[in-house]
Amino acid sequence: MLSRAKKKMMRIEHGDDSAPADLVLTGGRVHTLDARDGLAEAIAIRNGRITRVGDNEDIAPLIGRETRVIGLRGRSVLPGINDSHLHGVWLGTMWPHLLMDQLTAPPAEMTAEAGHGHGHGGPGPRLERSADRRAAILRTGELLASLGVTSYTEPGLGPGEDGGPTGCFGSEALRDYADLAAEGRLTARVTALMLFGELDGASSLEGFTRGLREFAPPADVPGWFRVAGVKIFADGIPPMRNAWTDEPYVDGTYGGLLVEGATAERREADLVAMIEAAHAAGHQIGVHATGSRTTRRVAEAFRDAGARDGRDARHYIIHGDLLHPATLAEMAAAGIGLNTQAGIAVATEEMVAAALGRDALRHAWPVRDALTAGVPLCLSSDAPVLSPDWRKGVAAAVTRAGLDGTVRGAEQRIALAQALRAYTATPAWQDRAEAWKGTLKPGKAADLCVLDADLFDVEAAALPEVPVALTVVDGRIVHEL
Structure with missing residues (x-):
């Protein structure tokens, strides 16, 4: 009592x-x-x-x-659990296969499909019909209901992938979600981000701004489906040596941005211009950024965009594999969120060490440091990269133990209550819905x-x-x- x-x-x-x-x-x-x-x-x-x-x-x-x-x-x-970064259409097509299950090759041979630079791999034919996409969404809904997941964010659907090889990420999927929500058939609340470039691939400033001007997403279905903003892929992932880093890879390179441009300076300028344009249009922005230089530059761009109008934009960095203390401080001061996956941290630490050297691990997936700095932290699955089972994500965040029991990055372990909030209350903040969901x-x-x-x-x-x-x-x- x-x-x-x-x-x-x-x-x-x-x-x-x-x-x-x-x-x-x-x-x-x-x-x-x-x-x-x-x-x-x-x-x-x-x-x-x-x-x-x-x-x-x-x-x-x-x-x-x-x-x-x-x-x-x-x-x-x-x-209810809120998986704030989960590819619902893709998961419904892939399940029970997971991309992280492919992590059996050495780092130098790692395929694009095997990390959270997802690629477009996986079993099954391309989804061509609305009926097939809807079936995938409903299948994901059944799976998530069995896991206690009541909300999720679909991070990247839009015209940039209308010709994509899977059919899981195009703009029609947004309309399928909206239709299912209007019909009362969703069993989880869905927030979506629009995508104006390729999934894990190139985007251009011209194509991005054209998408902002011309693409009309479906209307929200209050409480059940909402298009919140846009997703930008800034770089790749450290194991593939295509994340943009301040520290050199073992081969002396520094990676780079995925944004199109003739020079590194042009690509950086265009990435910043994309962020500024999306912010000016009133969108929330989630940026896939993993390298230390990318995370720093994105945080600066978010800060500068917000300073111009003072809007509570709730932009956030997705994955954030390498985050230096100064970047975390910048994020906290500007109210920039971090959406990351503890399971990826424990599964790929050795790959990052092989690519960048062990010293780089001092700044790898610093979730405890992020919380200490005051950064809003969301933990998520990135399913079907990882399992959509949030219990595994919480266990990984609290123990930092891999499937083999080896603890990696023990100094970044967080408390159980902190991990649970990162799957409930803070994702509600990311959704701009903390006034009506996320706590009991x-x-x-x-x-x-x-x-x-x-x-x-x-x-x-x-x-x-x-x-x-x-x-x-x-x-x-x-x-x-």
């Missing part, structure tokens, strides 16, 4: 709704993941919203004749994930073995063991 002081604090903090609930979960560990790290025993839901969070006695008056009551028996309730508070969306254990009794390394017992989206049960 909660102490009287805790109960009083929660009643002061949360307003009550006295109408009978549609669904009540009672007798568990409800982790609100709010700023106070609140812990409760029970939660009540009505009309797709959380109406009360408290102890069993607080919730009992809300149980009516039509209320479904689920006894948790000590199990843990979390806010009255008035917020009833998006929940129930684990079949008490989190306090589970070691982080064992978290992937804990089943997801229940997933609730908008007050509706979409998965139940």
